[in-house]
Every structure is written in structure tokens, then in C-alpha cells.
Amino acid sequence: MSVALIVGTPKGAAVLQSKDQRSWESEFVLRGWPVTASVRDDKGRTYVAVNSPNFGVALFTSDNLKDWKQLESAPRYRPGDRGNPEHHRLIAKEDFTGLLKSGGRFVDQIWTLHFAHGALWAGVSEAGLFVSRDRGQSWQPIDGFNEQPGRESWAPGFGGLGAHTILSDAKNPNRMWVGISAAGLFRTDDGGKTWSPKNKGVNPAVDSAPATTGQCVHSVTHDPNNASVMFRQEHRGVHKSTDGGDSWTVMEDGLPVTELSDGHHCSFGFPSAMDLKSGNVFVVPLDGDNFRFPRGGQLAVYRTKNGKSWEPLTNGLPADCYTAVLRGALSADQNGGLYFGTASGTVYGSSDLGESWREVASGLPRIMSVEAYAR
């Protein structure tokens, strides 16, 4: 079975394809565009999100990973939508002309794309959720999420106030989850009309936030067919829920725990991914938020098979490595393959659930996203 990787970087996307997971063909596409996320729909069409501080946000699509066409629509707030200028990551500090001081709300990045139940979903910053039910030809804001009560207390993480994680329940189209840094995880049970914080048991990272929000969730993963069992890589450690996020418990047995900048002791990292066949879950810990590189320089992916404890997987990974793996840069191809990209532009792959690793590509710009598709 062949595999395709869409590797997003600030300068374009590397499309890596292999028939044997050993030799790879590479093409660098969408040159000049920061590529932040991608997803494939149920018909095999790939969607890639790009953004530019100069020319805004857009989506490109391809049916063959060679020919890319920009869609004529993209997630955008309405002209009258009001936002908080302090929530913007890039634009606010470059707001020389005062556009944001009037409180207008702008989409400055698509953080994640998600396909479920025939619809395409986009999580953006300033934190919001959009849906397209016509495969990207038009986008509608989910007002129940974008205007939900309590939003005024949300605070951005270091990368901005981004809705970076969208999860869905394969058996219940009315249930979805959205994760925001640093507001926490939210769930709807009524198809997006109303949303509730799902952060009980997770320490807030924002002191001024209400107890129910202010958690700096970095990523969440689960099996959509067993959707209530969830694994959450938080700024303050890894947590597990067995009730759809109603409650969370720390799950760090085997992970490298360190002291964070605020004195809290826990594990730290960004991405998480699940192989749906085996149920194995993977995270890539860093040595706390002070250093943000692998402990001792040993790049390691950690795996849990039993949902209780973690084991390091280092075979084939460098032992003198001081880079990081960002939140969107780990992906399972759902055929036993696992791939991740580093902030220093190297892609590693495993075809045996992490037991051994090979370098797939190097010399790329900082890798922001990796999506792997078995074909």
C-alpha cells in the first residue's frame, strides 16, 4: 500500500509519496505559502490550508497531489463580527493603521481541517469554528461556538488564540469537540448549537481564567468509533478521559516529567496521535516549557498500548537532537505507519507502530503540520 504525506511548512508543502515506505518521491508545492493544515475527504480529495500575513487565508485542493487549485471561498468572519484585538497573533502587533482597534474579527490562520459526516470543518484563529457542506465551495461560521458565552475570558497561548483540534463521533453526528489554546476543550452534543467546557481535572494554565476554562490544551486524540476514550496532551501534562471529556485524569506513568516554568511538575509536549487498528496512542514529549527539546537530546516518541503507561520508542531516532515537534506535526496513516516532522525540517517515519524509525526527508523548513494517508 502506498503512503502520501502532506508536510506543511512556512514556505510551502512537501508532498512525499512512497510505495514501500522506504524510497520516497518528493515535490515541494504551494511555494511561498505557509501551509498550516491538511485533510483528505471521503472521495480522496486533499484540502490544504494556507495563510499569509500579507494575503490572508485560503484553501487549495488536489485530486492527484500534483495539480492544486485554490478554492474561491475560505472561512471568514462576517464584516460585523466583533473580536478582541489582543487575541490576534500576527496582525495585532502590525496593526499600524488601527484596523483592529475597532474590534473587527479576522481569520488569520486555519489551524486544523477535519472531515466528518460529509462535511469539512475548519478551526481557526481568532478562535472559531467553520463548516463547509459543499466540499469547500462555501463556508459558514458555527455561531454557537464562535459566540459562546464566556468567550470574553479566553486568553491566547503563545501561538495565538487558535482552535487547533476538531474531533468528531462517528456514531453521533451531533457530538463534536474543539480544542483551543489556551481556553481548553469544548464539546457540543446538539450539532454545534451549544458548547460546554470539558476540562474537569485539568489544571488551568491561565491564572485569571474561570476554573472551567483557561486550560492550554495542545492536542487531543481518540478513535471516532470509540469516541469517549480520549487522550489529551496538555501544557500541563498528558490526561485521559473515558467519558467523552466530562472528566480527566493524569496519565503520565513512563513519561519524562519535569518542572515547568511555573513550578508545576508534569510532562510536556504538543502532538498526539492514535493508530486506530491497534489503539496505540503516541506523544512526543519535550523537556518542559523552559527548554522545549527532547530530554537529554534523545528524540523519542512515547507509546501507550494499554492506555495506562507509556514506553519510549527511539530505535532509529537521533540521540543528539535539540529540536521540537509541533502540535500538528504527528500523524498516523491508519495502516501501521506513523510520521512526524521536526521544527528543524526533518521527517521521520515508522511502518511498525514506532518500533523502528527511518528518516524520510530532511532540509525542509520548520514543519508545522504532517498528515499521512495510506492509499
Next chain:
Amino acid sequence: MSIRVQLPPILRPVMGGERTVAATGSSIGAVLLDLKQRYPALGLHFFTEGGAIRHNIVFLHDGAMIRAKDAMAHRLKPGDEVVITNALAGG
């Protein structure tokens, strides 16, 4: 009135790789609105949600640099060429 618009390299794939595109309008703003109407994908890159020209876009016309805030009303003559680029930053 026919105006020739030169696109920045990053936007040329939107127009199938073309370096320039023809437009009509008596001002930069009118030209951009004409392009937006005919090529919605291109229009996404010119205007914010609020309808303003994105503030990092810079226009070159007749030897002058026109900032986004001044571009909507900036007058053009038939046969003019407008270069779209972006504000430079860094060092």
C-alpha cells in the same frame, strides 16, 4: 478602462501562473473590486472580512508606492500598469 495588473509571485498560481491580469477601473480600488468579482479566489487575498484592502499590500503605480490605506481612491488612467506587492519587513 483597461489596466494591466502585475501579481506577486505567490498569487500567480491562483491565475494559472500568469504574471499579469487585465482589469477595468478608474482607481486601484475599482480595479481590485473588478478582479474580485471575476476571480473570487483572487479577491480573498485583496480584502479583509471588513472590506478593507489588506494593510500589508503595497501598490506600485507610475513610479510611486501606494499604501493600502490610500489605494481605494488612487486614480488610474487607461493603459496604466499597477504592480501588487507587499510591505517588506526584516533585514
